[in-house]
Amino acid sequence: MTSLFKDSCHFNDSCLTFQIEAQDIKGRIVRLNKPLNEILAHYTCSDDIKRALGKAMALTALLGSMMKFDGIFTMQIKSDGRIKSMISDFAANGNGSGVIRGYINIADDVAKGRPVLGNGQLMITMDQGQHMARYQGVVELQNGDLKDSAEEYFQTSEQLPTHVMISCDKSANGHWSAAAIMIQHLAQNTQSEMASPHDDEKQKDDWNTATILLSTVKPEELLDSALSLQDVLMRLFHESGVRLFSATQVMSGCRCSEDKLRDVLASFNTQELRDIAEDGVISMTCEFCKTDHKFDLKKLIN
Numbered sequence: 001m002t003s004l005f006k007d008s009c010h011f012n013d014s015c016l017t018f019q020i021e022a023q024d025i026k027g028r029i030v031r032l033n034k035p036l037n038e039i040l041a042h043y044t045c046s047d048d049i050k051r052a053l054g055k056a057m058a059l060t061a062l063l064g065s066m067m068k069f070d071g072i073f074t075m076q077i078k079s080d081g082r083i084k085s086m087i088s089d090f091a092a093n094g095n096g097s098g099v100i101r102g103y104i105n106i107a108d109d110v111a112k113g114r115p116v117l118g119n120g121q122l123m124i125t126m127d128q129g130q131h132m133a134r135y136q137g138v139v140e141l142q143n144g145d146l147k148d149s150a151e152e153y154f155q156t157s158e159q160l161p162t163h164v165m166i167s168c169d170k171s172a173n174g175h176w177s178a179a180a181i182m183i184q185h186l187a188q189n190t191q192s193e194m195a196s197p198h199d200d201e202k203q204k205d206d207w208n209t210a211t212i213l214l215s216t217v218k219p220e221e222l223l224d225s226a227l228s229l230q231d232v233l234m235r236l237f238h239e240s241g242v243r244l245f246s247a248t249q250v251m252s253g254c255r256c257s258e259d260k261l262r263d264v265l266a267s268f269n270t271q272e273l274r275d276i277a278e279d280g281v282i283s284m285t286c287e288f289c290k291t292d293h294k295f296d297l298k299k300l301i302n
Contacts (some may be wrong), residue, residue, distance in 0.1 A: 002199025009228040021241035027183035034243035035252035054168030064090025071128030081118035167219040179222035254289035287290035
């Protein structure tokens with residue numbers, strides 16, 4: 001645990017954990033620049049659709065960095081809007097960093113007047129291998145509001161009051177940035193942690209004040225690459241003070257590989273492989289990184 005000013009400043013592509021001093025309120029803040037632009041470069045869709053993916057990726061990095069062990073955090077969205085489905089995942093690698101990626105499936109038969117994200121479902125999956133049981137939770141997506149869905153997820157899955165702010169936009173020079181911040185009221189489960197009436201009233205006041213302050217953060221503050229994440233926190237909670245914990249670095253990347261794809265193709269029989277081959281070659285494109293993988297049919301059969 002480090003003080004706000006002794007820690008090195010984090011500006012972009014980092015997720016910081018923090019706690020408001022002398023309060024049972026913890027939080028996280030993340031800003032994505034380089035990995036976001038690398039992923040959005042794969043898409044030629046409209047800016048409002050890219051903006052939705054940017055928000056989803058910021059939220060995924062924010063929540064995925066909460067995993068206690070190595071693993072993969074996946075957020076999958078299905079909607080009746082112009083985005084039919086959207087997936088972003090965060091793979092924690094155990095050395096204080098994680099890899100994020102994102103994918104959009106745009107509906108062909110939806111009118112342009114429809115919202116980018118309409119009603120649907122937001123599904124969250126955490127797979128931490130042998131360390132913990134695989135977890136999956138589903139919440140309703142209403143009017144494409146990722147903020148409300150994220151807050152409902154924590155309220156229903158962990159019974160923790162949670163407040164989230166998310167933003168994503170493109171600068172005048174075409175550079176994208178996405179950011180998210182959340183605070184949570186820590187649970188008090190043990191008998192020794194049970195608050196007295198006076199303490200309970202203070203906790204309610206602390207929480208109400210923190211949520212009001214967080215609601216004042218402007219998108220341009222969250223997205224300003226010249227403003228460190230520490231400075232954003234200090235602007236919001238300077239009266240109480242903020243204490244920082246470790247930071248998680250975020251980068252883009254993909255887990256696709258020819259070995260994994262060969263394992264998939266090994267489940268096909270010879271006739272099925274011939275049916276999907278063209279001119280003796282089977283082509284497979286990763287939906288995340290758009291890399292084309294080509295396999296010689298003769299080598300697969302033999």
